Each structure stands twice: as structure tokens, then as C-alpha cells.
Amino acid sequence: MSTDVSEAPVLQRTPLHALHLARGGRLVPFAGHDMPVQYASGVLKEHLHTRAGAGLFDVSHMGQIALRPKSGKVGDAALALERLVPQDIVAVAPGRQRYALFTNAAGGLLDDLMVANFGDHLFLVVNGACKAADEAHLREHLSDVCTIEVLADRALVALQGPKAASVLAKACPEAPAMRFMDAGPHQVRIAGGAIACFVSRSGYTGEDGFEISIPAAQAEALVSGLLDDPDVMPVGLGARDSLRLEAGLCLYGHDIDATTTPVEAALEWSVQKSRRSGGARAGGFPGANVILPQFEQGASRRRVGLRPEGRAPVREGAPLFADASSSDPIGTVTSGGFGPSLNAPIAMGYLPPLHAAIGGTVFADVRGQRLPLRVSEMPFVPHNYKR
Amino acid sequence: MTVLYTTDHEWLRIEGDTATIGITDHAQSQLGDIVFVELPKVGRQLKKAETAAVVESVKAASDVYAPITGEVLEVNDALSAEPALVNSDADGKAWLFKLRIADKSELGGLMNEAAYKAHTA
Numbered sequence: 304m305s306t307d308v309s310e311a312p313v314l315q316r317t318p319l320h321a322l323h324l325a326r327g328g329r330l331v332p333f334a335g336h337d338m339p340v341q342y343a344s345g346v347l348k349e350h351l352h353t354r355a356g357a358g359l360f361d362v363s364h365m366g367q368i369a370l371r372p373k374s375g376k377v378g379d380a381a382l383a384l385e386r387l388v389p390q391d392i393v394a395v396a397p398g399r400q401r402y403a404l405f406t407n408a409a410g411g412l413l414d415d416l417m418v419a420n421f422g423d424h425l426f427l428v429v430n431g432a433c434k435a436a437d438e439a440h441l442r443e444h445l446s447d448v449c450t451i452e453v454l455a456d457r458a459l460v461a462l463q464g465p466k467a468a469s470v471l472a473k474a475c476p477e478a479p480a481m482r483f484m485d486a487g488p489h490q491v492r493i494a495g496g497a498i499a500c501f502v503s504r505s506g507y508t509g510e511d512g513f514e515i516s517i518p519a520a521q522a523e524a525l526v527s528g529l530l531d532d533p534d535v536m537p538v539g540l541g542a543r544d545s546l547r548l549e550a551g552l553c554l555y556g557h558d559i560d561a562t563t564t565p566v567e568a569a570l571e572w573s574v575q576k577s578r579r580s581g582g583a584r585a586g587g588f589p590g591a592n593v594i595l596p597q598f599e600q601g602a603s604r605r606r607v608g609l610r611p612e613g614r615a616p617v618r619e620g621a622p623l624f625a626d627a628s629s630s631d632p633i634g635t636v637t638s639g640g641f642g643p644s645l646n647a648p649i650a651m652g653y654l655p656p657l658h659a660a661i662g663g664t665v666f667a668d669v670r671g672q673r674l675p676l677r678v679s680e681m682p683f684v685p686h687n688y689k690r
Numbered sequence: 691m692t693v694l695y696t697t698d699h700e701w702l703r704i705e706g707d708t709a710t711i712g713i714t715d716h717a718q719s720q721l722g723d724i725v726f727v728e729l730p731k732v733g734r735q736l737k738k739a740e741t742a743a744v745v746e747s748v749k750a751a752s753d754v755y756a757p758i759t760g761e762v763l764e765v766n767d768a769l770s771a772e773p774a775l776v777n778s779d780a781d782g783k784a785w786l787f788k789l790r791i792a793d794k795s796e797l798g799g800l801m802n803e804a805a806y807k808a809h810t811a
Contacts, residue, residue: 345723544749545748614770641726
């Protein structure tokens, strides 16, 4: 058996670290934090429980940032943020949230993030591995208009699955009335009293669910209360990854990075018309001169779903070929593994447009064998959002 | 019948000139839910320490090395249909492959059960 032995870096701990250990979490380094990859029940059970009941994930490694307009007008913060992202932030109404992308001058992606309008300021959630760079990026470009406050003393958890709403309703009665991508401050009640949280109806599993930002000091009490509900199971980052892959969602640093454009990544849906060529606020973000023409002309590669025809998982890094014998790769798998809800291997990767048509067949090299994969629509498992 | 262990968490059941090889219960618990097993071809000549099989969990693929040199006599086809046997019965029904032992002196460097238990303690 091969076993990984790596130097143990100094890892940060989330406010839920002790809870993970007490509940049998198997902790591994992730984005500089000591995070649970799974609990005793294992990735398969945690994954399937999230699809059937409610799974609770610690995602406190992600960065939470308040973007406050110096003028007091949230629209000024929104306009300022549009300097850095190709999304329409001005149109995000109070109490709503939107998926966004930090772009670079080459049209690549520095990070993907969530932006919520909290009425008097914007609330951002960014990837853990990118949060320091994102903070510096915001300070460099937006400090004239905004104060940038990193909310380091908060935990972030995701409660995901078809029973998430009925579970959270017991502690937060207004939760079931929220729609997908509603977001704002809410009181969440536990035995000891009410806790001032930020709640959004969103997540990264494809299921209905909520992300809850909690003051660090009260995180363990709130999460323990949620886990006491028989419908809720603690879920680690292993199942989070298999759930997001089934949902066809990108993992930053794998499926998207500084070299992939929004059009290459099949994320055109995230760029509203107002920011595209001919729109009211077209361009004005880094790399617009690269990204906007691709909406008309396409890109030289495209992110696609892949369904291996056999049982063997095809994993990240596997080169893709047009046929079983050619020696020149045409693309690469960027995420791949096993989809527990499908009981089959799934993957995503980049292919030239000529080979990216749904239904086509390409081949991956796996341990010296050429395995066929069918180019497939995503999501692999239908989304279950409450729109 | 003797059961021996490697530091890489494989077990070998020695019966005459034949070694039946699998991964230990400790190894399967570390890997988590097994979803795919790739086995060597019958007739393959395996050299000690070369990759003989692959067990894959939801998260990752792990190589299984040949603990000794020998020819593959048989593989456990049941694992194709039911890879989760590795989780439920690693020491028994989920054996991976059988080798004709080429050089019995290679068994000398392996551990007995007590030594393996100490190794994983």
C-alpha cells in the first residue's frame, strides 16, 4: 500500500476544531487549516445522507470579508467591486447574493466568490487558499471607495440537503421562506439564546441548503444544536468534493485557475448582459479585452462533463486523447472521482470545441491504459435549489 | 498455514508454494469506502515491490505493491462487482490475488501478526 507522508505544516484551526475531534472527524491539512475530510461514517454515507437528509459542513477555512462604502451608499461599493469582477454587482438587491469571479489581466480567474448585499455593505465569501491574496487585491484596488474588513472571528458552516430547511426552521423560523441566493443577517436561536448570524440560502452541493456565518465564540454551541437533530449528520470535505463534482460545480485551483477564462470554464451564465459588449457597464474589469470577445468567438478549449464508460475512476491530471491510439493529448481532466449518487465514476475537464460536443467520446490515459469517456451534460445530478 | 504482513499494510497467507495477498483491515479503514479495484492479469510475473494492484476510494487511488516476487495464479473477480468487500472483509473474502512464490527467502523480511500489530499501534 502506498501511504502519503508529508511534512506537517503549522495548520490553523477553525472554531469547530474540538467538535470535529469529539465527533470522530479525520482531520487533514486543507487550505492551511486542519479540516475534517470525513467522520466515522465515511465519505459514501456522508454524501448519500446529504442528498437524502441534511449534512453539516465546516467551511470556516473560507474567507469572509465585509466591503463597506465610505460614502455610506452600498451602490458605491457595488460599482467599485465591478472594477474587479465581470458580474453585475449593482443589480444585486439588498438581501440577495450572486456568484462572482475575480479576473486577471489575461482573462484568467484569481478566485470565485459569493457577493451578498447586506443593505449598507457587501459581504463576500472567498476561497480559503485565496483569501490573503483576495484581501490584498481588494485593498489595492478598492481602498479609495471602501473599507475592507476581514471577518476573521467568524465560523462558516453549510447545512445542505432536502431536510436542511425543516431543520433550520426550528432555530430560525424565517429560513424556510428564503429563496435560493437570498442572504442577510438572521437571528438563529439555540438553548442559550439568540445568535446574530448571516444566513444565505445557498451552498456548493447542488442541494437546497444554507450557509451560516456564526460569531466564533458561539459556533460550537450552534453547530452542536444542529447536529443534535436526528436528520443532521456531520459531513467532511471528502463528501463536499464528491457532491460538488456531481453538481458540476468548479473547484478553484483545479477546474478553474489563473489560466482559465470564464468562457473556457463554461461560466458565461455568471456574466450578466450589462457587463458584456454592448451592455450598460460593459467591460471595466481586468482581462475584459480577452474575455468579452470570447463571448462572440468562443475559446480554444471548454470545460465539459465526462462519464467514464467503465468502472475505473479517471482522476485529476489524466491526459485526454481524441482516440485510443493517438499520442498527442487534446485536453486534461481537472476533477475526477466516483459519484456516489450515480454509483459511477464522473469527471470534468477541458477539451477543444471540436471534441466538446455532448455525446462524443474521448479517451483518458489511466495507468497506461486508454479508457473511453463520454462527453456529458452537467450537472451529473440535477440541482435541487429552492428558486 | 502462516499469515505474514508488510510495512505497507498487505497480508500474505502462505500455503505451500502459494501466497494469497490482500490489504489489511487497518489499511482499508485508512482508505475509506472502496469503489474500484484493479487487479493484475493472471500469468503476470510480478517482481517484489512493483505495483501489482490499485484500490480506489471515493477520494483517491492507492497502489498495492507485490510483497514478494512471483507469478499471478488467480485474482479475486468478486471485487469487480463488489469492491466494498475490501471494507467489510479485508482479511478474508476480499483477498486480491494469489502468487506462486518464486523465492521463499523473501518471506524472511516480513512481519508476523504480533509485529504488525506493534507496527500499527
